[in-house]
Amino acid sequence: xxxxxxxxxxxxxxxxxxxxxxxxxxxxxxxxxxxxxxxxxxxxxxxxxxxxxxxxxxxxxxxxxxxxxxxxxxxxxxxxxxxxxxxxxxxxxxxxxxxxxxxxxxxxxxxxxxxxxxxxxxxxxxxxxxxxxxxxxxxxxxxxxxxxxxxxxxxxxxxxxxxxxxxxxxxxxxxxxxxxxxxxxxxxxxxxxxxxxxxxxxxxxxxxxxxxxxxxxxxxxxxxxxxxxxxxxxxxxxxxxxxxxxxxxxxxxxxxxxxxxxxxxxxxxxxxxxxxxxxxxxxxxxxxxxxxxxxxxxxxxxxxxxxxxxxxxxxxxxxxxxxxxxxxxxxxxxxxxxxxxxxxxxxxxxxxxxxxxxxxxxxxxxxxxxxxxxxxxxxxxxxxxxxxxxxxxxxxxxxxxxxxxxxxxxxxxxxxxxxxxxxxxxxxxxxxxxxxxxxxxxxxxxxxxxxxxxxxxxxxxxxxxxxxxxxxxxxxxxxxxxxxxxxxxxxxxxxxxxxxxxxxxxxxxxxxxxxxxxxxxxxxxxxxxxxxxxxxxxxxxxxxxxxxxxxxxxxxxxxxxxxxxxxxxxxxxxxxxxxxxxxxxxxxxxxxxxxxxxxxxxxxxxxxxxxxxxxxxxxxxxxxxxxxxxxxxxxxxxxxxxxxxxxxxxxxxxxxxxxxxxxxxxxxxxxxxxxxxxxxxxxxxxxxxxxxxxxxxxxxxxxxxxxxxxxxxxxxxxxxxxxxxxxxxxxxxxxxxxxxxxxxxxxxxxxxxxxxxxxxxxxxxxxxxxxxxxxxxxxxxxxxxxxxxxxxxxxxxxxxxxxxxxxxxxxxxxxxxxxxxxxxxxxxxxxxxx
Ligand code: CJB
Numbered sequence: 001x002x003x004x005x006x007x008x009x010x011x012x013x014x015x016x017x018x019x020x021x022x023x024x025x026x027x028x029x030x031x032x033x034x035x036x037x038x039x040x041x042x043x044x045x046x047x048x049x050x051x052x053x054x055x056x057x058x059x060x061x062x063x064x065x066x067x068x069x070x071x072x073x074x075x076x077x078x079x080x081x082x083x084x085x086x087x088x089x090x091x092x093x094x095x096x097x098x099x100x101x102x103x104x105x106x107x108x109x110x111x112x113x114x115x116x117x118x119x120x121x122x123x124x125x126x127x128x129x130x131x132x133x134x135x136x137x138x139x140x141x142x143x144x145x146x147x148x149x150x151x152x153x154x155x156x157x158x159x160x161x162x163x164x165x166x167x168x169x170x171x172x173x174x175x176x177x178x179x180x181x182x183x184x185x186x187x188x189x190x191x192x193x194x195x196x197x198x199x200x201x202x203x204x205x206x207x208x209x210x211x212x213x214x215x216x217x218x219x220x221x222x223x224x225x226x227x228x229x230x231x232x233x234x235x236x237x238x239x240x241x242x243x244x245x246x247x248x249x250x251x252x253x254x255x256x257x258x259x260x261x262x263x264x265x266x267x268x269x270x271x272x273x274x275x276x277x278x279x280x281x282x283x284x285x286x287x288x289x290x291x292x293x294x295x296x297x298x299x300x301x302x303x304x305x306x307x308x309x310x311x312x313x314x315x316x317x318x319x320x321x322x323x324x325x326x327x328x329x330x331x332x333x334x335x336x337x338x339x340x341x342x343x344x345x346x347x348x349x350x351x352x353x354x355x356x357x358x359x360x361x362x363x364x365x366x367x368x369x370x371x372x373x374x375x376x377x378x379x380x381x382x383x384x385x386x387x388x389x390x391x392x393x394x395x396x397x398x399x400x401x402x403x404x405x406x407x408x409x410x411x412x413x414x415x416x417x418x419x420x421x422x423x424x425x426x427x428x429x430x431x432x433x434x435x436x437x438x439x440x441x442x443x444x445x446x447x448x449x450x451x452x453x454x455x456x457x458x459x460x461x462x463x464x465x466x467x468x469x470x471x472x473x474x475x476x477x478x479x480x481x482x483x484x485x486x487x488x489x490x491x492x493x494x495x496x497x498x499x500x501x502x503x504x505x506x507x508x509x510x511x512x513x514x515x516x517x518x519x520x521x522x523x524x525x526x527x528x529x530x531x532x533x534x535x536x537x538x539x540x541x542x543x544x545x546x547x548x549x550x551x552x553x554x555x556x557x558x559x560x561x562x563x564x565x566x567x568x569x570x571x572x573x574x575x576x577x578x579x580x581x582x583x584x585x586x587x588x589x590x591x592x593x594x595x596x597x598x599x600x601x602x603x604x605x606x607x608x609x610x611x612x613x614x615x616x617x618x619x620x621x622x623x624x625x626x627x628x629x630x631x632x633x634x635x636x637x638x639x640x641x642x643x644x645x646x647x648x649x650x651x652x653x654x655x656x657x658x659x660x661x662x663x664x665x666x667x668x669x670x671x672x673x674x675x676x677x678x679x680x681x682x683x684x685x686x687x688x689x690x691x692x693x694x695x696x697x698x699x700x701x702x703x704x705x706x707x708x709x710x711x712x713x714x715x716x717x718x719x720x721x722x723x724x725x726x727x728x729x730x731x732x733x734x735x736x737x738x739x740x741x742x743x744x745x746x747x748x749x750x751x752x753x754x755x756x757x758x759x760x761x762x763x764x765x766x767x768x769x770x771x772x773x774x775x776x777x778x779x780x781x782x783x784x785x786x787x788x789x790x791x792x793x794x795x796x797x798x799x800x801x802x803x804x805x806x807x808x809x810x811x812x813x814x815x816x817x818x819x820x821x822x823x824x825x826x827x828x829x830x831x832x833x834x
Contacts, residue, residue: 014060014826017099022106025053044180046112047090047120050103051183054093055229062229062238065824073314074148074822075323077812080303080337081135081330082296083279084153084241085127085160086228087482087642089184091118092140095486096231122177123643125159126243128283128600129561130668131369133478133642134447134805135330137668140479141809143232143239144505146821152303154295155185155226155243156279163600163639168616172281172603185226185243192224193305194249195298201390213347215390221272222247223302233481233505236824244302246275282602283561293336293379293387300337304344318349322362326817329366329441332377332433338364338440339391339398347390353397365443365816367474368434370665371451371459372565378430381423395422395431402439409466420462438463438470443816445474448666448687450707472815475690476666477805480507483672487646490529491676495797498522508801513794523790530653530677530793537651541635547623549633553592554783556681557673558656559640559648562601562608565663569611569753570765571595571656572618574776576733578632579622586627591780594633598640598648610753612636617742617749645669649676653789654701654779657682658772660763662707664688671803677793681779683768687803695799699792703775704768713767720761723769730769 015021029049030036036045069076094100104114127133135151142149161172198218206212228241248269274291275298307325308318316324321341329335338360345356370376385392399422410416422439424430438444438460444467446452452473456464464471485492485504495503498516503509516522534551541549558571575595581588597615601608619634637644655673657664657680664686674680674691682688683704692700705713724731734754736742743749757765783789801807813819 013057015056017057017097017102019102019106019109022053022099022102023110025056026050026106026110029053043116043120046107047117048181048183050107050117051090051121054090054097054099054103055183057097057099058093058229058231058238060826061231061236061824062240064236064826065238066240067827068822068824069148070314072822073316073324075819076148076150076325077142077817077819078303078307078325078327079135079138079142079149079151079330080300080327080334081132081151081153082299082333083127083132083330084124084135084139084151084243085129085132085642086124086136086241087133087646088118088121088123089228090121091486092482093231095481096140096144096233098234121643122180123641124177124182125175125641126153126156126279128160128279128281130666131283131331134369134476134668136642137477137479137482137805138809139230139239139241140232140481141477141805143230143237144235144479144481145806145809145813146232146235146237146823147239147809147813147819148822149239151230151239151241152299152306153241153243154276154279154299155245156276157245158278160279160600160641161281161603165612165616165636165638168613168620170601170603170609170612174278185228187245188225188227191306191309192222192247193302193309194220194222195301196220197294197297198387199389201393210350213390215343215347219268219272220249221275221298222249223298225302225306236826237822238824242303242306244276244299246272246277246298248272281600282604283563290383290387293383296333296336297340297388297391300334301340303334304337304340308344308349318345318351319355319359321345322359325363326819327364328812328817329364329437331367331369332437335366335377335433335437335440336388336391338436339388339394342394342398343390346394357398357401360440361442364437364441365445366437366441367445367447368437368451368455368460368665369447371454372663376459377433378424379433381429381431384431392431395436398436398439399423406466416462420466434460435463438467442470443472444470445472445816446665447474447476448690449473449475450662450684450689451665451686454662454707474808474811474815475687475802476668476671477803477808478668478671478675479805480504480675482646483649484675488533488650488676490532491650491797494522494525494529503801505806506801507804507806510798510801513798517791517794517798523787523794526677526794527786527790530651533651534653537647540647541637545635547633547635548630549594549635550592550630553594553631553633554653554780555594555596555651556654556656557596557598557648557652557678558658559596559598559637559645560667560669562599562605562611564607564611564756565763566659567763567765567768568597568599569614570658570768570772571597572611572614573730573733573765573769574773575618575622575632575634576736577729577773579618579625579628580729580732580736582628582631583625586629590631591783592631593780594635596635596637596648598637598644600640607753607756610750614737614742614750614753621742645672649673649678652676652678653783653793654678655680655682657685657688658704658768659683659685660768661685661705661710663763671800674796675800675803677797679779679789679792679796681772681775690802691800694802695796699795699799701775701779703771705764705771710764713764718761718764718767720766721758723766724758727766727770729773730766 029052034045107114139151159175164171196217199216202214223244225242229238231238341360345351422435446455499512538549538551615636649672655678657670661683666687681701737750740747
């Protein structure tokens with residue numbers, strides 16, 4: 001049970017929040033919205049009835065928020081993102097409304113179980129991983145901090161695929177998250193807009209002798225907005241996430257229909273609807289796919305047209321666009337906005353180029369999320385101009401002005417111009433989206449200190465030289481509402497019982513927990529909670545996989561997308577090493593350890609899929625071998641999602657953050673684990689560095705090469721094979737895989753993986769192997785001293801204040817957006833007249 005204190009009942013509530021109010025409305029929704037009486041109602045009907053009951057309470061706040069923003073013409077941040085990985089809404093909305101306990105009691109009194117209803121929700125998996133989840137955390141924080149904001153994205157009909165595991169391999173199934181309806185959205189067809197695609201551009205002089213540009217498209221797609229309320233924690237602010245669905249402007253092509261070509265008439269509709277059909281399941285590269293570029297221009301154009309509509313409703317002149325709106329680009333996926341806003345202002349609203357450009361630059365800000373070269377978006381010119389002929393012209397024009405600026409600052413430096421140009425002309429020609437984003441924005445940021453430094457020194461160094469004032473770091477954060485309060489109510493209650501509940505909004509207050517670090521009773525309660533959470537997860541594992549894991553063992557978890565740079569296979573090498581030690585000496589004294597993995601691989605990423613197969617193959621052998629005597633267990637948890645993650649973070653003892661230094665821009669799972677009391681084993685990469693600084697080096701298991709050492713090794717010539725020949729345990733582990741021991745005697749299966757390691761080992765597994773093994777050993781020894789481990793765990797939580805997304809959003813507001821909170825009072829009630 002959540003404490004009453006933690007989730008105080010809201011005041012001024014139109015609908016009422018007492019248990020009786022909720023019961024009454026629940027039954028009412030079951031009857032009038034679901035159209036069911038109890039004997040026929042399914043669990044899903046109950047979930048829907050509760051969701052609509054909760055939604056009424058959101059709508060009240062939403063309408064008041066919209067009214068206040070409209071009246072005050074509030075400056076607004078638009079967060080443009082191709083992904084919003086929101087996770088389930090019901091539980092989070094109950095927490096943020098402060099009615100979790102009342103709802104629990106209400107459904108209990110009706111003979112239902114709230115947890116079962118929460119489980120019923122199909123989560124909107126409209127994102128791949130870190131980037132999409134970050135966008136969702138930021139929406140939560142913006143609403144909590146009462147910042148006027150709109151999230152703009154795509155309402156994919158199919159979100160991230162569901163992952164099944166068959167014979168150890170990942171198998172993808174489509175995610176039909178909308179099949180039972182979505183109670184959290186409201187469609188707004190009256191605000192639909194049209195987006196042009198393809199065709200050609202006419203330059204002409206109108207009857208008054210004015211120069212004009214007209215884009216005659218090959219096709220037009222309609223965008224219909226679906227609005228989702230985003231409620232802040234214990235505020236009345238409910239902002240909007242507006243997601244666009246693609247439709248055909250007319251359901252039928254009447255010319256084709258009348259000529260008897262019915263199928264042809266419907267075909268056009270299908271083609272249009274394809275635009276928002278499916279999320280691209282790669283978390284870092286979708287180069288050259290026409291549909292992907294279509295998705296980008298689709299949601300960007302819809303969103304920008306929407307902002308212009310809002311300005312018109314509020315009677316604001318377009319010359320003040322940048323005063324009304326600031327637009328944050330979540331990576332380069334929406335970077336085409338820069339050309340689209342220019343097009344809207346210049347071609348459709350007849351603004352002069354220079355004024356439009358000044359507005360554009362002042363409006364946009366760009367967040368970079370990766371320095372992996374394969375993730376830097378570029379579009380072949382041929383594809384780009386055929387889909388977006390007018391944008392191509394605009395980009396050439398921007399480039400022309402830009403190159404003049406570069407030439408002025410760096411005369412006689414043609415190499416620099418070639419490097420910085422918006423067009424890559426080194427071979428086949430490409431549009432470089434990151435360059436467009438840098439030129440068209442007034443602010444550029446990385447997502448952790450090291451990442452920003454690398455952007456400045458390396459990937460975007462030319463832009464840093466030209467525009468040093470534009471650069472800053474904004475270390476990522478995560479929302480403690482979802483990832484502690486909702487996911488871990490038991491820990492939440494313990495913390496609040498000691499330090500009050502202010503920490504939920506002001507995470508720095510967790511510092512007060514340090515006073516209890518030596519309190520034996522508190523330590524014991526802390527341990528009990530962790531043990532119970534591990535036991536719950538263990539029960540789930542035995543239910544789902546038939547594998548018994550011991551909740552007393554060290555739960556070592558690596559949960560994130562599967563990627564070579566994240567090095568799940570380094571983790572596997574450690575497991576094989578432990579296994580080899582047991583085989584060589586069956587009585588060896590080792591700390592019992594449970595290794596859990598979770599994460600999806602991009603369907604086209606063969607090596608990542610092979611890593612999943614390797615994990616499962618090793619698990620099969622290790623879990624069955626009687627010599628192991630249950631001292632190590634390995635489980636791959638399939639279909640990792642936000643919903644499932646909420647059960648995983650709280651149950652972790654050790655959080656694996658073992659990417660090659662310099663490769664993980666920030667990481668955010670590292671923060672979620674640590675906030676739930678896991679200790680980190682990690683490299684000096686991304687936000688790990690800052691986490692270690694905060695929690696103290698003595699409370700963090702550090703290993704591995706630094707980014708500079710990696711660079712140097714690369715430059716000096718790295719020879720992975722030397723490590724193989726000189727490190728006996730590494731050789732044994734690799735040889736076990738190579739011999740076919742884990743693949744029913746087939747030595748071919750894992751060859752591609754091993755070949756990459758022997759040949760190049762681009763992510764330095766071999767170089768980091770020994771340090772990782774030693775560090776794991778160290779962690780396993782510390783775990784034997786439960787009191788010491790618990791102290792470290794408490795200190796980790798106590799020192800996580802920095803990693804609240806509230807802190808990140810405050811920094812964006814102060815340094816980039818220049819937006820202040822707007823207080824929302826619940827004044828607007830349901831009108832009794834029009
Ligand atoms: N990231 O999830 C993605 N997708 C991309 O295409 C590029 C980067 C991740 O973004 C997170 C949020 O900033 C980072 O924490 C993470 O390191 C990065 O890989």
